[in-house]
Amino acid sequence: MKFKRLHKIVMILTCVLLVAGCTSPSGQNKNEEKRTVKIMFWDESYFYQQYGDLFSMKFPNTDVEIVSTNSLYDRSEGDEFDYDKALAKFIDKEQPDVLLVNAGGIKKLVADGKLAELQPLIDRDKYDMTTYSQGILESIKEMGDGKLFALSPKFSPNGIIYNADLFKKYGVEPPHDGMTWQEIFDTARRFPTDGTEKERIYGYGSQYGNNLSELASTIANEQGLKFYNGQTKQITLNTDAWKNVYKMAADAIASKAIYTVTGDGFQGGSMEDYYASQPFLMGRMAMTVGGSHILENIKQAAENMKDYKSFEIGVAAGPVDPSDPTTTNNAYINELFAIRAGSPNADAAWDFVKFVNGEEFAKIKSKTLNNGLPTREGISKEYKGISLEPFYKLKPKMSVDNENELTSIPSSFYEKYQPIMEREIKLLEENKKTVDEALNTIQTEAQAALDQAFKDQEAEKAQKDKK
Numbered sequence: 001m002k003f004k005r006l007h008k009i010v011m012i013l014t015c016v017l018l019v020a021g022c023t024s025p026s027g028q029n030k031n032e033e034k035r036t037v038k039i040m041f042w043d044e045s046y047f048y049q050q051y052g053d054l055f056s057m058k059f060p061n062t063d064v065e066i067v068s069t070n071s072l073y074d075r076s077e078g079d080e081f082d083y084d085k086a087l088a089k090f091i092d093k094e095q096p097d098v099l100l101v102n103a104g105g106i107k108k109l110v111a112d113g114k115l116a117e118l119q120p121l122i123d124r125d126k127y128d129m130t131t132y133s134q135g136i137l138e139s140i141k142e143m144g145d146g147k148l149f150a151l152s153p154k155f156s157p158n159g160i161i162y163n164a165d166l167f168k169k170y171g172v173e174p175p176h177d178g179m180t181w182q183e184i185f186d187t188a189r190r191f192p193t194d195g196t197e198k199e200r201i202y203g204y205g206s207q208y209g210n211n212l213s214e215l216a217s218t219i220a221n222e223q224g225l226k227f228y229n230g231q232t233k234q235i236t237l238n239t240d241a242w243k244n245v246y247k248m249a250a251d252a253i254a255s256k257a258i259y260t261v262t263g264d265g266f267q268g269g270s271m272e273d274y275y276a277s278q279p280f281l282m283g284r285m286a287m288t289v290g291g292s293h294i295l296e297n298i299k300q301a302a303e304n305m306k307d308y309k310s311f312e313i314g315v316a317a318g319p320v321d322p323s324d325p326t327t328t329n330n331a332y333i334n335e336l337f338a339i340r341a342g343s344p345n346a347d348a349a350w351d352f353v354k355f356v357n358g359e360e361f362a363k364i365k366s367k368t369l370n371n372g373l374p375t376r377e378g379i380s381k382e383y384k385g386i387s388l389e390p391f392y393k394l395k396p397k398m399s400v401d402n403e404n405e406l407t408s409i410p411s412s413f414y415e416k417y418q419p420i421m422e423r424e425i426k427l428l429e430e431n432k433k434t435v436d437e438a439l440n441t442i443q444t445e446a447q448a449a450l451d452q453a454f455k456d457q458e459a460e461k462a463q464k465d466k467k
Helices: 001-019 044-058 082-095 101-112 120-123 134-143 164-169 181-188 211-223 240-254 271-276 294-305 346-356 359-365 411-429 435-466
Strands: 037-043 062-068 098-101 154-157 159-162 201-206 283-291 311-318 336-337
Touching: 037 082, 037 346, 044 062, 044 346, 062 346, 082 101, 082 283, 082 411, 098 101, 098 346, 101 181, 101 336, 120 346, 134 435, 159 164, 164 283, 181 201, 181 240, 181 283, 211 411, 240 346, 240 411, 240 435, 271 294, 283 294, 336 346
Parallel strands: 037 062, 037 098, 201 283
Antiparallel strands: 098 336, 159 283, 159 311
């Protein structure tokens, strides 16, 4: 209890110092005229926890009004969901000053003239962007056809996180930056596979274990593969690229070097039970791929488990697509803030965007890794002695054209698709079907289910139009 009270006091003092020590061309004099800024966000309480409290202390003259995005995803009418149309309708109705946008939505919003360009504001205020990740900045500009229309204070990159002690013990060369999935699996095979399920060492695994389809999807994501083409409304699993991915995943699991979960995995219990169910946290897994939050989990396990055995941790940049080894599809920019074109509160909106993307804000938020890493480089160089620089080495590659495609698929499709996938993957795992046979069957039956789902959706819409 004393620790929590002390932590709260420290945070308050930090915020007070932040307010007192920082200046802005816009100013933050408490005697300034009151103003309001409407900010689009998905949850009000989370917004204030992450952004609002600090912003209000920095700009006490600015009232913040949160415009919830919950209504964006309303499918109650049963029509085909079009995210771009829903977003445009939402913006026109609610008129937020600050927009919360995603990588796939920026291009359409720019084309429709709904976003204000940020570079003129940056130039006007001489806003320092030298420490902002240039790779992320380039990616965001690509979303706007070369111009900057949004900024994000954080991102969630994946890396190859490994147990350096296990690599030393078994004489295996540790992971290096730019490893491909095939190289990861080849390295994993160099570790022993004997021993009981609860005691043995695994060469590689995810936090919750992998089954074949999950592992294949993870590999495919790094290669930018998609199982659905929104423009043609076609399932796209019967390609050589997808088949190669499934063959790689099947071979890896067959080697028994990969951690897999049988049944439903962890089903509840104490925190110690949870930590004990994670082989990497317990020092029984050589490599995993994931975000910086895994390092936070290791710290928490060490603090909360009796007789916890710590181990040396290393991080390498990757995995990468061998055809494009300097980028990654596994870095996520989830909270991009933009300013609505024509906003009457553009100065207040810019103050918000500028503040949450600044170095002072990043320094406060860098104390924990649960919510990703700051896009300001040099703020989080290490965590508990572990270098975080590998997380910044690969340029995030965003899917600007197809990010919202999956939202257009009728929800009824998945009810039929999932059983098809489970049946065919099980036959593949039991060696009763080849990868080609399984994926061809999934392709054929899934496409039929998708076509029917769209027909049912159209029929339902026509029926409603008659009423």
